[in-house]
Amino acid sequence: MTASNDTASEPAPQDRPGLRVRLIPVLDRYGILLVIFVMSLVLYALQPEVFLTWRNVANIFKQTAVNSMLAIGMFLAILTAGIDLSVGSVLALAMMALAVANADGWAWPVVLLLGPLVGLMAGFVNGVGITKLRMPHPFIMTLGMLFMARGLANLISGGVPYTGLPDPVRFLGSAQIYLGEWGAERINLPVALIVTVAVYCAFWVFLEHTVLGRRIYAIGGNPQAARVSGISVDRVLIIVYTLCGLMAGFGGLIMAGRTNSGFPNAGVGAELEAIAAVIIGGASFFGGRGTVLGVFGGVIVMGLISNGLNLNNVSVFWQQILIGLIIVIAVFLDVLRRQVGTRR
Amino acid sequence: MIVIKIGHHVATALASKRSMWGDLEGGVHLTIAAPTGDRSPALEQPILEAHGITKYFGAVTALRGVDFALYRNEVVGVVGDNGAGKSTLMKILSGLYAPSQGQLLFEGRPVRFHSPRDARNLGIEMVYQDLALAENMNIAENIFLGREPRRRFRLVDHRASREQAQQHLDNLRIHVKSVEQKVGELSGGQRQAVAIARATAFKAKVVIMDEPTAALAVKEVGKVLDLIKGLKQRGIGVVLISHRMDDIFYVCDRVMALFHGANFAEAPLKQTSRSQVIGWIMGTKESPGELAYDRVQ
Numbered sequence: 001m002t003a004s005n006d007t008a009s010e011p012a013p014q015d016r017p018g019l020r021v022r023l024i025p026v027l028d029r030y031g032i033l034l035v036i037f038v039m040s041l042v043l044y045a046l047q048p049e050v051f052l053t054w055r056n057v058a059n060i061f062k063q064t065a066v067n068s069m070l071a072i073g074m075f076l077a078i079l080t081a082g083i084d085l086s087v088g089s090v091l092a093l094a095m096m097a098l099a100v101a102n103a104d105g106w107a108w109p110v111v112l113l114l115g116p117l118v119g120l121m122a123g124f125v126n127g128v129g130i131t132k133l134r135m136p137h138p139f140i141m142t143l144g145m146l147f148m149a150r151g152l153a154n155l156i157s158g159g160v161p162y163t164g165l166p167d168p169v170r171f172l173g174s175a176q177i178y179l180g181e182w183g184a185e186r187i188n189l190p191v192a193l194i195v196t197v198a199v200y201c202a203f204w205v206f207l208e209h210t211v212l213g214r215r216i217y218a219i220g221g222n223p224q225a226a227r228v229s230g231i232s233v234d235r236v237l238i239i240v241y242t243l244c245g246l247m248a249g250f251g252g253l254i255m256a257g258r259t260n261s262g263f264p265n266a267g268v269g270a271e272l273e274a275i276a277a278v279i280i281g282g283a284s285f286f287g288g289r290g291t292v293l294g295v296f297g298g299v300i301v302m303g304l305i306s307n308g309l310n311l312n313n314v315s316v317f318w319q320q321i322l323i324g325l326i327i328v329i330a331v332f333l334d335v336l337r338r339q340v341g342t343r344r
Numbered sequence: 345m346i347v348i349k350i351g352h353h354v355a356t357a358l359a360s361k362r363s364m365w366g367d368l369e370g371g372v373h374l375t376i377a378a379p380t381g382d383r384s385p386a387l388e389q390p391i392l393e394a395h396g397i398t399k400y401f402g403a404v405t406a407l408r409g410v411d412f413a414l415y416r417n418e419v420v421g422v423v424g425d426n427g428a429g430k431s432t433l434m435k436i437l438s439g440l441y442a443p444s445q446g447q448l449l450f451e452g453r454p455v456r457f458h459s460p461r462d463a464r465n466l467g468i469e470m471v472y473q474d475l476a477l478a479e480n481m482n483i484a485e486n487i488f489l490g491r492e493p494r495r496r497f498r499l500v501d502h503r504a505s506r507e508q509a510q511q512h513l514d515n516l517r518i519h520v521k522s523v524e525q526k527v528g529e530l531s532g533g534q535r536q537a538v539a540i541a542r543a544t545a546f547k548a549k550v551v552i553m554d555e556p557t558a559a560l561a562v563k564e565v566g567k568v569l570d571l572i573k574g575l576k577q578r579g580i581g582v583v584l585i586s587h588r589m590d591d592i593f594y595v596c597d598r599v600m601a602l603f604h605g606a607n608f609a610e611a612p613l614k615q616t617s618r619s620q621v622i623g624w625i626m627g628t629k630e631s632p633g634e635l636a637y638d639r640v641q
Contacts, residue, residue, distance in 0.1 A: 211498045214481075218489055221478030228440065228476050229490030230461035288480035 032297030073247030081287025082138035086145035088270035094252030099262025115253035123245015127238030173257020220287030397446035438470035439463030467549035479528035484509035533564025
């Protein structure tokens with residue numbers, strides 16, 4: 001009996017590290033899906049009648065749509081080892097700009113475009129400030145923009161909310177496409193979900209397959225290497241922060257659509273939720289590491305937490321505690337992974 | 345008649361300072377010695393030259409009127425103590441810094457580099473001391489960093505990148521498990537090999553290396569040095585900065601010393617010795633009691 005045990009365990013000391021190392025890239029890439037699957041199982045076990053209904057699932061996606069937009073932009077900044085603290089304020093500014101423009105009687109196509117455009121411009125200012133004014137860290141420039149954009153949002157609105165937007169402007173945030181009946185349920189596909197999926201697919205192609213996307217990773221990995229390879233780091237960084245601002249503007253448009261209004265204190269603290277999603281999704285704060293799928297997973301994990309706790313009538317304060325815990329655990333797992341995965 | 349026997353590159357340097365020699369013209373006969381071996385000096389033009397390079401960093405003078413020349417199929421060792429100006433000179437040659445004064449010539453033509461990209465376009469590549477690799481990216485992507493093979497719409501042709509990288513590594517006889525391995529997973533010697541592969545991936549004519557063996561395990565040093573010899577056989581001019589006399593005397597054809605930011609001494613390798621070169625580094629030309637085993641061959 002002991003003999004058979006020995007032969008069974010004999011190859012283990014040699015094979016186990018190899019297997020572990022080979023598993024790492026797979027877990028790196030798809031581990032977040034595993035987390036989502038386990039969380040869904042738990043939530044399903046707790047609320048079998050509600051959790052897996054289409055209505056609830058669609059709801060999760062509707063609620064996470066704004067964070068999805070902010071997180072993918074934030075991901076670009078974090079990939080370059082930077083940060084964009086201004087996305088919450090830029091979201092509010094974009095939202096306010098379009099709501100005020102609408103109240104002033106501008107045509108809806110202008111109102112619709114104004115949100116993303118305002119975000120784009122704020123992001124461009126961030127990018128130029130970080131590179132051309134040679135700010136010591138993107139933290140500084142975007143912290144400045146956090147205050148400036150918030151102040152501007154209050155200034156143009158007089159600090160009061162504006163309600164009532166035309167349907168075309170609300171389309172991205174609140175429209176649903178009726179797909180048919182499934183069992184007793186009406187299947188409505190939220191447009192916000194389609195937008196989220198389309199944006200994430202576009203960013204995946206951008207980051208994995210375009211020259212610019214790969215250069216963003218390279219700058220995150222080693223900016224000096226990128227520079228001496230003839231890559232114009234400043235130009236890439238300006239594009240990164242401009243895109244980040246653009247996504248914040250989109251977030252503003254979607255939130256305006258969902259709430260049918262613009263309110264100047266929208267998105268307070270949203271930058272931190274976006275950062276949390278990116279980090280839970282496995283991106284490295286030191287730049288160069290992380291995937292679009294991971295970010296999407298991070299957003300969904302946060303959505304599941306708040307959805308699950310809401311369904312189970314747990315205090316919203318517990319959500320904060322839980323999200324905080326998950327950030328720490330996610331980064332700790334990453335630290336462990338690096339110890340095994342890299343040489344040196 | 346005065347006969348001065350000097351290296352060819354010095355002659356070219358002097359030719360550019362004609363006024364200095366004007367009053368001696370006709371009286372001076374320059375016997376130009378080929379830099380290495382038996383090449384005809386008349387046909388040989390330095391691939392890369394620098395004349396009177398001076399570089400200031402604020403109040404600090406890093407280089408003072410330095411002359412430099414490099415020929416095809418040649419490995420030049422540049423030695424000097426820390427702060428002698430070796431790295432600054434190399435960064436000027438590779439386009440990272442612009443000289444405060446002085447002139448660069450590439451294949452005989454004056455050139456001015458605004459960025460490393462300008463130098464790279466001419467075929468001057470630098471392998472940096474800190475390697476300048478992106479550890480989060482794979483070997484193929486690092487080799488083509490900044491010059492990615494493309495398809496339509498500025499998409500990266502990942503397949504061409506992999507295949508060309510593999511082929512290039514095979515040419516250089518560099519073995520890696522896979523070109524899709526992340527550089528962060530490689531050993532120091534393998535990283536150095538990738539850095540050299542990157543420098544030579546696009547018809548390089550000059551490769552400048554800053555301490556390529558400094559961070560390597562002993563058994564990896566030989567491989568990298570042989571790689572450098574291989575470059576020379578492919579017709580590439582190599583500039584090698586090194587503190588290690590073993591490296592210099594293994595791969596170089598000529599050695600040049602900088603001291604306090606100025607040219608101090610230089611000689612074909614066959615006409616010097618380790619102790620003499622070490623003397624140069626310390627700023628002395630006095631014959632330091634030569635030992636028989638210091639002599640190469």
